[in-house]
Amino acid sequence: MSFINYSSKEINCKIVYYGPGLCGKTTNLQYIYKRMNPDARGKMISLATETERTLFFDFLPLSLGEVRGFKTRFHLYTVPGQVFYDASRRLILRGVDGVVFCADSQLTRMDANVESVENLRLNLEEQGYNPDKVPLVMQYNKRDLPNIASVAELHALLNLRNVPEIEACATTGIGVFETLKATIKLILNDLRKGGR
């Protein structure tokens, strides 16, 4: 649920990066953090284990300029990808305005991707959303690695709603901002049309 503050003239939206463990959700946020002008972003918070696996969430606030005199602010969150952190994932989806599904392109991770897509649908439903309506962008990450599935295969397996899909390599930044931009556009268009 977006938050419009007429007093401070701000529109706030929440974006959640979802996907299986080690698919690159945190890496997406780290790249955005590194590349954004420091004036346009806040501090990145990572609640992670000692081995740098996301324990609860990563959080990165961004400001993207003004529309119609209103500052636009986007709060980016990641979920913990590991299967057993499902309770935390559900909590982080609360109030979400748009989701990036970060898929791991490696052939060996296809089962994990499918499981995570299904888990996303379930958890969105549990939070009262229609999983077919929530703004969603698919990011096919790790395109630089060997033994990866083709985009057509990934599409057939994961992109059941036929939403925008972007190939990425989050470690080098390829596709990272394109994904963010596509998601923000979907969210603002969705809000404009009256949303869900």
Add this chain to the structure above:
Amino acid sequence: MSQNHFVLREQEYGAFLSALRKLRTDAFAKVVFLVDKNGTLLASTGEAVGLDTTALASLAAGNIAATGGLANLIGEKEFSILFHEGERDNMHISVVGDRLILVVIFDRRSSVGLVRLRVRRASEELAKILVAAEESTVEDEGVIEELTEEDIESLFR
């Protein structure tokens, strides 16, 4: 208040802020924040300089969400009050009207008992403002609905 977005207007913001200021004075607190359950800061008052209020709001909401998950596991609806004790400063976090989170930061000039007492009173006031805002029949001023494709594109130039 629209169904799809939470709209905070000048009037409600002013009412929230004056309730927070009163609470801060009455409880001898350093800083008082009002955050929505999704982690967005609504209003704050006090010695907030140097504090990362955006991160604080997000983490307070995460804190309430996580303890709410714990509460559900033992058959409770939620734990509506959390208290964190530090060496210098302490933090009292409570849920207001099922939708907002009130965060009070205080030091040895105050006490947890006093803060709790004052928070209880302030929460009633804040909940009333929230209800009034939710029942408000004034139409959304339509800033989002009036956005054009061009407005959205302009963000990325």
